[in-house]
Amino acid sequence: MQSNQPKRTPLYEKHCIAHAKLVDFAGWEMPIQYPAGIVQEHLATRRSAGLFDVSHMGRFRISGNQAGAFLDYALTNYAGGLGLGMSHYTILAQEDGGAVDDAWLYRFESDNFILVVNASNKDKDWTHLESLKTRYTSVILEDLSESLAMMALQGPQSEAILQGLLTDGVLPEPKRNATSLAALAGYKVLIGRTGYTGETVCFEIMIQADKGGALWDILLAKGVAPIGLGARDTLRLEASLPLYGHEMGQDSEGKTMPILACSTARFAVADSEKKNYVGKAAIQRQLAALERYKKGDFSDTSVLPKRVVCLRILDKGIARQGSPVFYQGRLVGVVTSGTSVPYWKYDEAQKLTEQYDQRSVAMAYVDCQLTAGAEVQIEVRGKMLGAKIVKRNLKPGAAGMMAVFE
Structure with a gap:
């Protein structure tokens, strides 16, 4: 009989020792916040460094001599051409052009790939990949979720901290998505310059499950702040990063959201480089629609009727x-994610101060004709709040990521 008890990560005991508030998330007992609270955890990540389980x-792990070809078919971009020591954002597509899930593909070694998927979709993704694997008989698909722990170190001081712990190998090259094999404080790790916070200095680390707790303690001893799921969400939302089930998957009416309704997904689609992949015909229609929209042609919006905006x-x-969400009195969509986020203040010389404030940001799924600059109204508890569609709410600054208000 299957237990209804939530699962626990290899770092569960560390969260208990740190007096984290634990919640059930996608079947896992996870820290939503630590005693410092979500606001301080968010600010610590932006100013120095935050550590996430x-x-x-x-x-x-996908291996075998057909691994590249299999992933080319199963994913929306060119996996076979992913260079050794690199990674990229990718999507598992449905034939109708919707997303089974979004994921990150790493190539730490020449003979295999590691695909990291959302916790809530893990079983679904495994079944999906197994169903596609039947035509690639030499592909080996292995679930490493229990044997590897994974943590993220994000923020402007992250690199200096890891450099000080390096005992073998090197950190990934200083470019987004680079990866490396190394040892930190004597523990073998897989490191990628990736993350879900919008930070330009960011790392995700995979380590043998029974070694994860020791490395976690070592990083905390360096002054790194532990960060829960609450701040992870405010950080990703401030950076306008999509969350499956909100900006991807199904909309509020239960309809499939086209993959390219989310602008971030464009980085995960490399159609011209691939001969065939799941959902290709539908995604090509979405690409054609985007090209028409760029020219101001909205005569046919059937393929991409709505898009996700920041x-x-x-108010x-x-x-x-x-x-x-309303535009000129007309209902045009719905908020997919929204919250209040803290931000550090900068002085007139663009120097980071010790002061912070809060602001409200959101993402919404609205009519495709609406673009950056349009002012809309959002109904919240019977009251209308003014809002503006913007290109971004966060940008790199001299001392780290900074809030955007223009």
């Missing part, structure tokens, strides 16, 4: 998932 996410809330209040 992401061991709940699925980790699959919002800055202009006092917080927009939440499900809040209706």
Whole structure:
């Protein structure tokens, strides 16, 4: 009989020792926050470095002489051409052009790949990949989720901290998505310059499960702040990064959201480089629609009727998932994610201060004709909040990531 008890990561005891508030997330007992609280955890990541337990996410190893060809078919970009020591954002597509899941593909070694998928979709993704594997008989698909722990170190001081712990190998090259094999404090690790916070200095680390707790303690001893799922969400939302089930998957009416309705997904689609992949015909129609929209041609919006946009809330209040969005009195969509986020203040010389404030940001799924600059209204508890569609709410600054208000 299957237990209804939530699963625990190899770092569970560390969260208990740190007096974290634990919640059930996708079947896992995970820290939502530590005693410092979500606001301080968010600010610590932006100013110095934050440490996240992401061991709940699925980790699959794909090997065999057909591994590259299999992943080319199963994913939306060119996996076979992913260079050794690199990684990239990718999507498992449905034939109708929707997403089974979004994921990250790593190539730490020449003879295999590691695919990291969302915790809530792990079993579904495994079944999906197994169903596609039947035509690639030499492919070996292994679930490493229990044998590897995974943590993320994010923020401007992250690199200096890891460099000081390096005992073998090298850190990944200083470019986004680079990876390396190394040892930190004597522990063998897989390191990628990846993350889910919008930080330009970011690392995700995989380590043997029974060694993860020791490395976690070593990193905390360096002054790194432990960060829970609450701040992980505010950080990703401030950076306008999509979350499956919100900005990808199904919309509020239960309809499939086209993959390219989310602009971030464009980085995961490399159609011209691939002969065939799941969902290709539908995604090509979405690409054609985007090209028409760039030219101002909205005569046919059937393929991409709505798109995900980034919002800055202009009035006092917080927009939440499900809040209706209006434009000139007409219902045009719905908020997919929304919250209040803290941000560090900078002085007139663009120097980081010790002061911080809060602001409301959101993402929404709205009519495709609406673009950056359009002002909309969001209904929250019977009150209308003014908001503006913007290109971004966060940008790199001299001392780290900084809030955008223009």
